[in-house]
Amino acid sequence: MKIKLFVWMAVVFSCNLWNAQAQCNCKETLQKIILKIESEYPGFNTKTKDKFLYETLKKNALYSSENVRTDEACLEVLKGYTGFFKDRHIWVLPNQINQTVPRTETHTELLNINLKKFRKDIQKQKDEFEGIWKNDGYEIGIKKLSDKQYAGFIIKADPTYWKPNEIKFRLFSDGSYEYYSQDHSIQKGKYQMYDNALLSFNEIKSIFTKQLPSPALSANEMESKINEINGTYIKKISSKTVMIRLQYFSYSFVDQIEKLLKDNKKMLEEAEYWIIDVRGNGGGTDNAYRTILPYIMTNSIRRVGVEYLASPTLIQTSENYLKGIAKDSIKNKEDITSLKTRIAQLKSNPGKYVNYNQDKIAVDSISLAVKSPSQIVVLADNHTGSAAENFLLNAKQSKKVKIMGIPSSGVLDYANAMFFDYGCNNYKLLMPTYRSFRLPDYPIDNIGVQPDIYLDESVKDWIGFAVDYLEN
Incomplete structure (x- = not known):
């Protein structure tokens, strides 16, 4: 059923919580993450049967957090604590929303180019990079600046974030790139050209297809090649x-x-x-x-x-998602009915485990x-x-x-992860929401x-x- 998708989609709604949270120092952040994990992580009781070992780890982590001076060092302390559970569905990661660089301090540069003349000129040359390229969100022109560098500039994009002729990325002769994200911060990595028709930015999983000059590959061939790259x-x-x-x-x-x-x-x-x-x-x-x-x-x-552990976060996130899909009550009728039933089950059993299917x-x-x-x-x-x-x-x-x-x-063993609101916006906390009935007889985690x-x-x-x- 489509309802299986709701928790993943709910992550979108839960992310909106982060803007309303407070900045915390490292010790405050760790204390709140500890509280959240101890009360809402489905595997907590099973994984902390050795109370002495767990309490020692927690005490040491709290002590380490008192002397932290940088975000990077704090992240290591937080990961040291969550790593105790040996569950790769528990993640602590920097909150990029909070760390976005103000637009005035980001990398913004306009390329001085006449687009009409550029369109005409590229029809005559045979450079594999120069031309007009597209992906789902951008139409880009690529212009050779020197033997060692090309610039990809905006032709069409969301005007909220981009102006025409702004540089979107740079390609260097050694196979590396500088790619400017929506907030204009720089991402770096390696690019690769395929069949003089597809330009792949490997690390960010983004592929542009050549539009002009007309590529040798047909639309179906491009689709097949993109599938292969992916x-x-x-x-x-x-x-x-x-x-x-x-x-x-x-x-x-x-x-x-x-x-x-x-x-x-x-x-x-x-x-x-x-x-x-x-x-x-x-x-x-x-x-x-x-x-x-x-x-x-x-x-x-x-x-x-x-x-599922009927936690406040799971209930709130489910209700947020319900509000979203309720906007199209006809299309989502089945999902809405099913989700309402699940939410009622969770609310009737706070802090307990709920099997939706009995x-x-x-x-x-x-x-x-x-x-x-x-x-x-x-x-x-x-x-x-x-x-x-x-x-x-x-x-x-x-x-x-x-x-x-x-x-x-x-x-x-513990899965269906979502972001959990724990009261600080320095870092995001991702945790699973259910445990499998295979446990304890047939564990899969770390095996x-x-x-x-x-x-x-x-x-x-x-x-x-x-x-x-x-x-x-």
């Missing part, structure tokens, strides 16, 4: 085997994955074997892989449920695809986490799937989902190994 693509690697690369299960990739499967349906149905590569997939949403299950499963899926175990029937591969290998590594680990647990229940690789990341076939370090080519396993 680690989401399908490729036939032998006469019998197709590989599906899924590096992300983030919400922004849900529609892309569904379209990818639809566009390649014929190839997928004709393939005797599949390799699904989820190495490096840190998770996102279970909705991302739902369209794959009919092809790989052989039976229903037995799913272990979760229970049953601890659910059996999901899968409408199996008419045509599907006879065998599937799923490749996973120690960077496969969260929702991607849920995918592994589902896939393991199929009679025709083998998990191959090394143990996964191990971040699944990982175990592969059916372990690939030791002598195996350099995992895909080649998988093809050989399937076809020979």
Whole structure:
């Protein structure tokens, strides 16, 4: 159901809380984070059974916080405390909203250029960078300034933040870039050009497509290449085997994955074997892989449920999200009804654990695809986490799937993370909101989902190994 998305979307609403909070010194910040974790973290009681060890850690952290003089040093103290729980769904990170540099002190520079003349000139030259480029939010012109530098300048963008001809980024001959964010602060990294048509800023996951001069790639070819750059693509690697690369299960990739499967349906149905590569997939949403299950499963899926800690933050954030989706009551009718029921359950059980579905175990029937591969290998590594680990647990229940690789990341016992308001705006606190009914019998955190076939370090080519396993 779509309601599964509500907590992630609620993060948007919870972020609005930060502007109303106070600046705190390091000790005040740590004290409030401690209070929040001790009262609202679903794993707190389980992970602090050794009271002496926990209290000692807390005492030392508080002592260290008294002598901190910089934000960076404070962040290390905060991470030292939260690191005790060994839960990678607990994050403390700087609050960028609070740290935004005032516009008058940021990097703003206009490029002196005649756009009409520039459009005409670029049609005659063959420089791979010079031209007009676009992504979802910007139309950019790239002009060569010297043998060592190009400037990307604004043609069209949100006028709240940008003026025409303002420099958006600089490209340097050594492959590095300076990219000016919406607040005009600088981000640095490496760029890469693909097929003289796609410009990728690797660290910030932003890709621009060339518009003028007309690129050699068609629109469909560009889309396929972008998918490949983003680690989401399908490729036939032998006469019998197709590989599906899924590096992300983030919400922004849900529609892309569904379209990818639809566009390649014929190839997928004709393939005797599949390799699904989820190495490096840190998770996102279970909705991302739902369209794959009919092809790989052989039976229903037995799913272990979760229970949510009815904390003030979860209740407030849920109510905030309800207000948002209520603006379109017709489109969101089902979600509104379901969410109201959940909020009522939480309010009736403050400080207790709530199982929305009542049953601890659910059996999901899968409408199996008419045509599907006879065998599937799923490749996973120690960077496969969260929702991607849920995918592994589902896939393991199929009679025709083998998990191959090394143990996964191990971040699944406490999940569905959101930002928690704890009273200070120096740093953000992200925490999980539920715990799995697998506990304590079948923990995954810091252990990982175990592969059916372990690939030791002598195996350099995992895909080649998988093809050989399937076809020979």
